Amino acid sequence: xxxxxxxxxxxxxxxxxxxxxxxxxxxxxxxxxxxxxxxxxxxxxxxxxxxxxxxxxxxxxxxxxxxxxxxxxxxxxxxxxxx
Amino acid sequence: xxxxxxxxxxxxxxxxxxxxxxxxxxxxxxxxxxxxxxxxxxxxxxxxxxxxxxxxxxxxxxxxxxxxxxxxxxxxxxxxxxxxxxxxxxxxxxxxxxxxxxxxxxxxxxxxxxxxxxxxxxxxxxxxxxxxxxxxxxxxxxxxxxxxxxxxxxx
Numbered sequence: 001x002x003x004x005x006x007x008x009x010x011x012x013x014x015x016x017x018x019x020x021x022x023x024x025x026x027x028x029x030x031x032x033x034x035x036x037x038x039x040x041x042x043x044x045x046x047x048x049x050x051x052x053x054x055x056x057x058x059x060x061x062x063x064x065x066x067x068x069x070x071x072x073x074x075x076x077x078x079x080x081x082x083x
Numbered sequence: 084x085x086x087x088x089x090x091x092x093x094x095x096x097x098x099x100x101x102x103x104x105x106x107x108x109x110x111x112x113x114x115x116x117x118x119x120x121x122x123x124x125x126x127x128x129x130x131x132x133x134x135x136x137x138x139x140x141x142x143x144x145x146x147x148x149x150x151x152x153x154x155x156x157x158x159x160x161x162x163x164x165x166x167x168x169x170x171x172x173x174x175x176x177x178x179x180x181x182x183x184x185x186x187x188x189x190x191x192x193x194x195x196x197x198x199x200x201x202x203x204x205x206x207x208x209x210x211x212x213x214x215x216x217x218x219x220x221x222x223x224x225x226x227x228x229x230x231x232x233x234x235x236x237x238x
Contacts, residue, residue, distance in 0.1 A: 007137055007209035008222050059142035061205065075139060075207075079225030082136065082167060082208025083122055083179050083199055 001068070003036070005046070006077035009053065012046035029055045030064040032074065054079055089151040089163035093143045095170040098180055107162040107184055114161055116188035118195040120181045126174035132213040136178070138169040139207035150201045157197065158190040165198065167206060197236050204233040
């Protein structure tokens with residue numbers, strides 16, 4: 001699946017998007033955040049406080065317990081500040 | 084009453100609020116009230132050089148569409164235009180436009196306020212501030228007041 005990052009999540013990780021292949025036991029958004037956080041220093045910094053991370057699956061807001069099995073694109077970003 | 088199709092645009096270019104309002108109402112006799120809200124970039128007491136607005140292409144349009152659909156399910160609007168800009172925006176320039184047209188003013192006022200409260204907390208846009216004094220750029224933090232404003236509409 002494709003992972004896309006925005007705002008300071010993108011800056012801390014250092015790329016705006018990438019292909020990821022989490023293992024089968026990673027089933028939910030929350031577990032995916034934990035898995036990503038363990039990938040390296042930038043990821044650890046980006047996901048240090050999971051409460052500040054918002055997620056969208058295929059361009060629709062998703063809750064931490066949402067299943068990721070059928071996701072094509074998962075986005076990670078801080079709380080929105082538009083308007 | 085058949086539900087209308089809102090006009091939704093996410094763009095780098097500026098917009099003309101008066102023209103958008105004219106487009107929404109011209110040639111019509113059913114509109115009794117139009118509420119137009121424009122959000123501008125303020126200079127934060129002279130300290131702000133510019134905002135950089137990042138957005139999630141595709142989701143921004145889709146999410147604004149979902150918020151518009153929610154507004155249309157709550158109020159019998161007869162016209163709706165929402166425009167949100169991205170890119171570098173300087174103090175005094177426009178960021179967002181919401182125009183709600185209805186038969187009566189109460190519906191237009193309420194829908195416009197609801198739309199702004201929901202856009203601020205749901206539409207995937209992020210503001211980064213550039214300072215006049217050259218201090219390090221920083222991302223604007225989400226405000227709890229904005230969450231509280233959106234929560235008022237829960238039902």
